[in-house]
Amino acid sequence: MHNTIHIKAFGMVAERIGLAELVIDHSGNSSELxxxxxxxxxxxxxxxxxxxxxxxxxxxxxxxxxxxEIALLPPFSGG
Structure with a gap:
């Protein structure tokens, strides 16, 4: 069985890739991911x-x- 990681995408990132969650093979580090x-x-x-x-x-x-737990987050806006 492959070592996989679960990724959640939020906001416009999820909209652009068309997925809110995905599973990919483990990449080792953030640059490779x-x-x-x-x-x-x-x-x-x-x-x-x-x-x-x-x-x-x-x-x-x-x-x-x-x-x-990996998350892809859109830019934050504050107020």
Whole structure:
């Protein structure tokens, strides 16, 4: 059985890729995951979004632990 990760997409990110949830083969780290997502969903190249691992925003390249919760988040707006 392959080691997979579950990803949830929110807001306009989900709208653009046409999915709110997806499962892909585990990529190891956040940079590899982003590469896989951009190949699978080229529309993401023109969308600003953040990546979160276990509810923490990713800055730079981070390892993705087994069983991690991954989220693709649209830009935040505050008020």
């Amino acid at each position: 982003l590469e896989v997502l951009l190949v699978k969903f080229p529309v993401l190249k023109s969308v600003k979004f953040s990546l979160a691992i276990n509810k923490k925003l990713v800055s730079g390249n981070q390892e993705i632990p087994s069983g991690a």
